[in-house]
Amino acid sequence: xxxxxxxxxxxxxxxxxxxxxxxxxxxxxxxxxxxxxxxxxxxxxxxxxxxxxxxxxxxxxxxxxxxxxxxxxxxxxxxxxxxxxxxxxxxxxxxxxxxxxxxxxxxxxxxxxxxxx
Amino acid sequence: xxxxxxxxxxxxxxxxxxxxxxxxxxxxxxxxxxxxxxxxxxxxxxxxxxxxxxxxxxxxxxxxxxxxxxxxxxxxxxxxxxxxxxxxxxxxxxxxxxxxxxxxxxxxxxxx
Numbered sequence: 001x002x003x004x005x006x007x008x009x010x011x012x013x014x015x016x017x018x019x020x021x022x023x024x025x026x027x028x029x030x031x032x033x034x035x036x037x038x039x040x041x042x043x044x045x046x047x048x049x050x051x052x053x054x055x056x057x058x059x060x061x062x063x064x065x066x067x068x069x070x071x072x073x074x075x076x077x078x079x080x081x082x083x084x085x086x087x088x089x090x091x092x093x094x095x096x097x098x099x100x101x102x103x104x105x106x107x108x109x110x111x112x113x114x115x116x117x
Numbered sequence: 118x119x120x121x122x123x124x125x126x127x128x129x130x131x132x133x134x135x136x137x138x139x140x141x142x143x144x145x146x147x148x149x150x151x152x153x154x155x156x157x158x159x160x161x162x163x164x165x166x167x168x169x170x171x172x173x174x175x176x177x178x179x180x181x182x183x184x185x186x187x188x189x190x191x192x193x194x195x196x197x198x199x200x201x202x203x204x205x206x207x208x209x210x211x212x213x214x215x216x217x218x219x220x221x222x223x224x225x226x227x228x229x
Contacts, residue, residue, distance in 0.1 A: 041221070043121075043219040043221045044161070093161070105149075105151065105163055106163075108160035111159060
């Protein structure tokens with residue numbers, strides 16, 4: 001149980017274009033979903049937290065107009081990187097929590113490798 | 118601000134050679150300490166949650182323990198398939214009571 005999927009697993013896009021990444025909880029309803037970014041040999045950095053049906057909460061330093069997050073249902077959240085640039089190239093990972101975000105364990109998706117050329 | 122420091126950064130063991138990984142933390146009101154395993158190019162896989170000092174949890178060759186300042190992940194008689202990066206994270210009870218703060222991880226390599 002507690003399986004989270006992401007699509008696509010990798011994507012290459014040209015500078016200036018936008019790319020959408022999907023995160024789905026397959027066998028549970030996720031009240032809260034999280035988006036992380038991980039650079040090589042670095043720890044996971046939380047970008048934003050989203051609750052179904054409400055606006056995402058972004059971490060300090062994360063541009064909300066550049067990283068658009070939508071959490072339209074209890075099983076789907078999307079991250080859209082708008083006007084991507086080479087410095088946005090990274091490993092993006094989502095996670096989902098079954099219970100109250102304050103106490104629930106987070107289950108992670110397999111990640112999406114984004115390369116911007 | 119919550120902080121997590123993991124040591125060592127990398128650890129190389131022979132198959133069957135037991136050892137421990139360390140996770141030191143500072144947090145405002147610990148809600149939970151989490152251990153994850155991450156394979157290259159994959160998302161983290163949940164291993165354990167510890168909530169209070171003195172708590173211990175076991176899963177196969179892994180055992181996690183918790184004190185007020187640190188957590189240890191003990192690996193008993195490791196096998197090559199235990200090779201991975203092990204991540205520690207804390208969830209604090211401060212302003213961001215849902216946020217996980219991760220350490221940089223320990224890269225474990227188990228040689229046959």
